[in-house]
Amino acid sequence: MSKHKIEFNVEVRPRTGTGGAREARRQGFVPGVLYGGDLAPVAINLRKPEVKKAIETGQFLNTTATLIHKGEKQLVIPQGIQMHPVTDQPWHVDLFRVEKDQIIKVEVPVHFKGLEACPGIKKGGTLNVVRHTVEINVPAGHIPEHLEADISALEVGDNVKISNVKLPKDASPVIGDRDFTIATIAGRGGKTEEEPAAAAAADAVPAAKAAAPKAGAAAAAPAKAAPAKPAPKK
Structure with a gap:
């Protein structure tokens, strides 16, 4: 929290x-x-x-x-x-x-730990962050301050996926149809700073292909709190 x-x-x-x-x-x-x-x-x-x-x-x-x-x-x-x-x-x-047990949708920042120990960075690689925040469904009374991603064992070319991040109890990512990328360890010569956008685009491809057959699954996803529109300000 x-x-x-x-x-x-x-x-x-x-x-x-x-x-x-x-x-x-x-x-x-x-x-x-x-x-x-x-x-x-x-x-x-x-x-x-x-x-x-x-x-x-x-x-x-x-x-x-x-x-x-x-x-x-x-x-x-x-x-x-x-x-x-x-x-x-x-x-x-x-x-x-809201009520403390009510499920709401919020954006939570991602913090990365293990940069000094990361073998990929020691070999000259760089951490390219694809998503600085992740949207999650979580009880209103248990919103975390941040999510933590450990990169201490990653090599050049490795990715941090949402499945690698421990979410709070009763929390789930809003994007639930794929294991999306949060960050990558890019090599010095090959991959560039454009990689985050490319990785995000790559994530979107399987989602588009899976949209039709998974329509029924979407209906069974956890309910989100849908805030009513604010009353007109006077």
């Missing part, structure tokens, strides 16, 4: 629309909308320092946060943030209600 615990102490915004949002900003808040689940959208105010701190974690849109209102807590996942085009200050936030 993420080491960054994001919490927002929020207030319900009494005035909606443009006027209410402007008033919230004058008072030092960031206006937002909370939606999703079986409840109606709610206009809320978030404290700007808490929003800025959450953004600085670098994981604002890829992890859950907890809203606190009058002692009650609600787990949410940020769906979007608008920044002021001139001041680059947070301007508006959209938050989606």
Whole structure:
């Protein structure tokens, strides 16, 4: 799970629309909308320092946060943030209600370990990263901070596939119809920096061929949380 615990102490915004949002900003808040689940959208105010701190974690849109209102807590996942085009200050936030066991789709960064021990790199090869992040289906309460790929035993020409990466319990890759490439160990003379794109294209070929016969299997894939569209901002 993420080491960054994001919490927002929020207030319900009494005035909606443009006027209410402007008033919230004058008072030092960031206006937002909370939606999703079986409840109606709610206009809320978030404290700007808490929003800025959450953004600085670098994981604002890829992890859950907890809203606190009058002692009650609600787990949410940020769906979007608008920044002021001139001041680059947070301007508006959209938050989606979730439950900790609810399966949601998130992008998680991939970290590589074993670079110093990698025999392929010792022989002059380079690590070419095809995917810096991987989309996974995971319970909202168990989103990992990152995925880890070990390259300590790879030679020149070897690949890191998604099957080589240990996923958290109850998590699965969104791309489930092939063992896609995450990185390669490229040789000094043969393969170039264009390899990541070529590898990604190669991954796509078997997927296209398998699309028709595997249509039934797609229907049986784990359900994804499909966030409702945000309520129009006023």
